[in-house]
Amino acid sequence: MADLGAVGRVVTGVVALAGGYVAGTVRDAQGAPARRRLGLYHRGRLSYSNSAYSDATSGAYQIACHVTDDQAEHFVVCLDDGAEPVQNDLILGRVTGV
Amino acid sequence: MPYTLYRWDDPGAPAPLNGQSNANTLINVLDACLVTGYGAKAPAGWSKPFTAANQAAFRQGAGSNGFYLHLDASPLWHDKVRGYESMTAIDAGTNPFPTVAQRSDLVAARSSSSDGSGRPWLVAADARRFFLWMNYQGTLAQGLASTTYQPAFFFGDLESPNTGDAFNTLISGGISNGNSTFLGYASHGASNAEFMPRNFAGTGGAVAVMKTTHVPFQSTSLIGAVANAPAFPDPVTGSLLLSPIEVFDTSGCVSRGVLPGIWAPGHNLPGSPGDVLTGVNGPLAGKRLMLLDVAAASSRARIALEIP
Numbered sequence: 028m029a030d031l032g033a034v035g036r037v038v039t040g041v042v043a044l045a046g047g048y049v050a051g052t053v054r055d056a057q058g059a060p061a062r063r064r065l066g067l068y069h070r071g072r073l074s075y076s077n078s079a080y081s082d083a084t085s086g087a088y089q090i091a092c093h094v095t096d097d098q099a100e101h102f103v104v105c106l107d108d109g110a111e112p113v114q115n116d117l118i119l120g121r122v123t124g125v
Numbered sequence: 126m127p128y129t130l131y132r133w134d135d136p137g138a139p140a141p142l143n144g145q146s147n148a149n150t151l152i153n154v155l156d157a158c159l160v161t162g163y164g165a166k167a168p169a170g171w172s173k174p175f176t177a178a179n180q181a182a183f184r185q186g187a188g189s190n191g192f193y194l195h196l197d198a199s200p201l202w203h204d205k206v207r208g209y210e211s212m213t214a215i216d217a218g219t220n221p222f223p224t225v226a227q228r229s230d231l232v233a234a235r236s237s238s239s240d241g242s243g244r245p246w247l248v249a250a251d252a253r254r255f256f257l258w259m260n261y262q263g264t265l266a267q268g269l270a271s272t273t274y275q276p277a278f279f280f281g282d283l284e285s286p287n288t289g290d291a292f293n294t295l296i297s298g299g300i301s302n303g304n305s306t307f308l309g310y311a312s313h314g315a316s317n318a319e320f321m322p323r324n325f326a327g328t329g330g331a332v333a334v335m336k337t338t339h340v341p342f343q344s345t346s347l348i349g350a351v352a353n354a355p356a357f358p359d360p361v362t363g364s365l366l367l368s369p370i371e372v373f374d375t376s377g378c379v380s381r382g383v384l385p386g387i388w389a390p391g392h393n394l395p396g397s398p399g400d401v402l403t404g405v406n407g408p409l410a411g412k413r414l415m416l417l418d419v420a421a422a423s424s425r426a427r428i429a430l431e432i433p
Contacts, residue, residue, distance in 0.1 A: 039339075039369050039383075040339050040368070041339055041340060041341075041366050041367065041368045041391050042366075042367055042368075042407070042408045042409060043359065043362050043364035043365070043366055043367070043407050043408070043409070044364055044365040044366075044367055044402055044404045044407070044409045044412065044414060044429075045362060045363070045364040045404060045405060045406045045407035045409070045410075046358075046363055046364065046403075046404075046405050046406070047405040047406065048405075048406055076363060077363050091362050091363040091364070091406075092363055093358040093363040094358055094363060094364050094365050094402050094403075094404070094405075095358055095396065095400075095402065097403065124405060125405070
């Protein structure tokens with residue numbers, strides 16, 4: 028069969044100029060990976076940036092910082108599991124997106 | 126594809142633009158940016174094969190179609206401009222784009238004032254094309270800030286879907302008084318101030334073209350000023366949403382390519398003019414983009430320009 032070479036054209040649609048991500052792993056009190064809701068906040072402005080859920084199997088999470096915030100410091104709030112006895116929420120402070 | 130960025134406030138930069146008749150400030154700016162370089166800035170690789178009093182013809186550099194841009198600095202407030210496929214003298218060019226019949230008053234603006242006061246300018250260029258922005262009513266102190274009139278000009282080759290398109294050179298200017306913003310408009314019909322030397326098939330003469338973006342709700346409106354678009358930063362990703370700006374033949378609506386390094390924000394006037402944003406992740410990781418207004422009175426567009 029003849030080689031027609033590259034056929035067709037990929038039209039670039041809307042793309043994102045994305046800033047850094049804050050990523051980590053959530054574990055429960057027994058040290059097992061856990062699904063939790065997390066919020067990302069700009070430390071200087073005390074303003075909400077974004078949120079995510081950690082993965083139930085691996086505990087991994089990734090939250091996008093605003094592209095406007097460059098290397099600004101943030102803090103992550105990990106909410107406790109509403110189905111379990113009330114615990115203080117956890118804070119991971121002074122993180123920057125990469 | 127990174128452009129070299131040249132600015133009015135660079136060390137050794139040529140004089141700011143002014144609006145006086147026969148002020149060669151725009152010719153001098155393009156000569157310094159495209160042909161000779163200045164200070165620590167290397168030239169973009171163009172040539173200036175023909176000159177006369179208050180006129181110059183610049184030619185695209187390596188890897189380009191090798192077309193010519195003629196400027197006439199005699200009017201007040203702006204230079205009259207026209208592209209040519211070839212030239213043998215300052216007043217002898219063939220296959221003009223646009224033709225005089227299509228547009229006799231295509232211009233690149235300098236200044237709204239004829240008092241000789243300077244206007245900030247910015248040029249982003251490589252050997253194949255350049256983008257020119259000027260703060261037509263802004264003082265040097267205002268710099269990149271938003272003012273009433275901020276026209277823009279583009280001359281050079283698009284990134285074409287057909288690598289064999291030997292006529293994919295766009296001239297995008299203003300008309301008459303030079304303060305219009307055609308580069309900032311998406312349209313579904315022939316532009317008044319944007320032309321290419323031939324159609325996609327390489328036949329016939331100069332054609333008026335149209336351009337648009339892939340931003341949802343863009344319609345026929347100002348680029349980067351899209352009502353109903355997501356807030357900035359995008360609430361979902363925290364990012365600056367961007368679309369290529371794509372140019373089409375009006376006949377058949379076929380794509381001629383995209384404006385290289387010039388993006389359409391998918392927001393409603395995001396950020397502020399002069400803001401520089403850096404991509405950290407995703408398809409545009411490592412790229413730096415500067416937000417710029419391309420404005421005429423209440424018609425305000427905002428583009429994102431790739432810079433080094």
